[in-house]
Amino acid sequence: MCQFGHRAYDLGHMIGDLYEAYHFHSSDIALTMIRGFMDGYGEINDDMAFRTAIHAGVQFLGWYNRRAPSDSVKGTGEQISSAAKISTNLIVNGWERKRQWYQSTPLAPLFQSGA
Amino acid sequence: MSPFVLLSQQSQRTDVHKLDNGCPLTLFSIQSVENIVLEYMSQPSLLTMKVKVPVTYFLDRNAHRGIAIQQDFRHSTDIASIIRSAELSNLWMRSKALSTSQEVGHWLRCFHEWASEPQQVDFRSKIGRNVPMQRLKHKVTYGTFIDILKNFPDILQKNIGVLEKVKERAELELLDLASRNEGPDQGMIHGDCWMGK
Numbered sequence: 001m002c003q004f005g006h007r008a009y010d011l012g013h014m015i016g017d018l019y020e021a022y023h024f025h026s027s028d029i030a031l032t033m034i035r036g037f038m039d040g041y042g043e044i045n046d047d048m049a050f051r052t053a054i055h056a057g058v059q060f061l062g063w064y065n066r067r068a069p070s071d072s073v074k075g076t077g078e079q080i081s082s083a084a085k086i087s088t089n090l091i092v093n094g095w096e097r098k099r100q101w102y103q104s105t106p107l108a109p110l111f112q113s114g115a
Numbered sequence: 116m117s118p119f120v121l122l123s124q125q126s127q128r129t130d131v132h133k134l135d136n137g138c139p140l141t142l143f144s145i146q147s148v149e150n151i152v153l154e155y156m157s158q159p160s161l162l163t164m165k166v167k168v169p170v171t172y173f174l175d176r177n178a179h180r181g182i183a184i185q186q187d188f189r190h191s192t193d194i195a196s197i198i199r200s201a202e203l204s205n206l207w208m209r210s211k212a213l214s215t216s217q218e219v220g221h222w223l224r225c226f227h228e229w230a231s232e233p234q235q236v237d238f239r240s241k242i243g244r245n246v247p248m249q250r251l252k253h254k255v256t257y258g259t260f261i262d263i264l265k266n267f268p269d270i271l272q273k274n275i276g277v278l279e280k281v282k283e284r285a286e287l288e289l290l291d292l293a294s295r296n297e298g299p300d301q302g303m304i305h306g307d308c309w310m311g312k
Contacts, residue, residue, distance in 0.1 A: 001252065001306030002152045003245035006288070007227050008300065009252070010308040014223075017195065017309040027198040032209055033216035033310075040220025048300050054281060058256045064263045065255075084267040091260075092277045 008048050011041065011110075012055025019060050019106060023083055024075050031106050038109040049110040050094045053102065057090030148242055150174055150183070155238045156226075195311030223308065230303035239303060248306055249289060257285035 015034050022030040038044075044052070063083060064073055073080055093101045102111055156168045173184040194215070197203040229235060261278055264271040271278070291298075 001245075001248050002148060002242055002303060003248040003252065003306045004239075004243075004302065005249060005252070005304045005306065006301050007304055010223060010227070010304045010306070013308045014219075014310070017311070018198070021195065021198045021310075025199045025201070027204060029204050029207065029209060029212045030198045032213050033194075033198070036213040036216030037220040040217035040222075041224045042220075045300075051300075055256070058260050058281075061260050061263055062256060064266070065259065081267070084264065084270055088264065088270050088274055088278075091281055092274050095277050095281055 006051060008051035008055055011038075011044075011048070011052040012057075013059050015052065015107065015110075016056035016059025016062075019056060020063050020083075022106065023060070023086070024063070024079055034106055035109045038112075044110070046097070046099070046111075050097050052110055053094035053107055054091050056107065057087045057094065060090065061087035147174070147176060148245055148248075151238070151241050153185075155235075193310060193312045195309065198310065219310075223305065226305065227302060235303075242303060245306075252306060253285065253289045257282055257289075 014037055018030040018034050018037070021027045060083065063075075067074055075083060089101075090105075090107065099111055102108055150171050153168060153171050167188065169186040169188070171183060171185050173182065175182045192203070197207060230238065261271070261282060264274075264278070
């Protein structure tokens with residue numbers, strides 16, 4: 001899949017996938033890995049951070065289709081509706097550049113400068 | 116681990132190496148995008164870290180359906196599976212998960228920067244923009260997310276204005292990327308960057 005594109009797509013894909021694991025499998029380790037991954041990648045500017053947040057939301061929302069055509073949508077009723085809501089919020093708040101909103105989310109590491 | 120080796124007597128050679136057991140291993144010139152990337156990713160500057168890149172031992176694109184023999188990290192499990200399994204997660208120390216994710220993040224940064232270096236002009240010209248993969252990636256992300264939200268009409272209705280703008284920007288940028296306009300934070304990307312296989 002190597003291609004010319006925005007680096008935020010790589011960051012957002014990784015974070016979106018980790019968030020999905022956290023949401024549907026209660027994986028605390030996934031949250032830790034979001035933080036570690038961004039630590040390892042290093043500091044990014046606000047543009048990159050918001051684009052990454054948007055892409056993470058889009059990636060997470062794509063969970064809906066990531067199944068065999070004959071399978072039902074993954075998750076309990078509650079998980080399904082909250083996944084749709086959370087992923088949309090990630091996208092919309094990223095577009096509207098609401099930095100503060102992310103501070104209480106697992107995507108907070110996107111907006112923290114290096115110590 | 117012992118890699119499977121297929122020896123061939125075909126004529127055009129680019130290089131001959133030997134495996135640890137002395138078996139000669141013939142490398143063919145590599146042509147597919149994926150194999151080009153793997154070849155370039157075994158550069159010293161990307162190998163100094165703890166992230167391994169599979170070696171392609173053999174490639175024959177002319178064979179029926181093509182044949183590729185690649186290194187298999189046989190005793191490994193992908194992280195996506197681990198974190199989705201309570202049982203496997205419990206076997207993995209949090210500190211190890213943290214350091215692994217830091218390594219992956221660091222590797223990705225190095226890859227992004229390496230891929231944009233002047234010295235990598237050859238790599239970039241061989242891959243090109245990879246328009247088919249740009250389109251595929253777009254299709255399964257920005258090309259589909261609004262359709263998914265049609266299953267959640269309340270959410271869609273409340274946010275449709277912004278969502279349409281997000282979609283539109285992604286579409287315009289897809290065209291830009293194909294037509295060679297470059298901006299900051301753009302370059303060769305991994306394109307399938309997640310913890311799974």
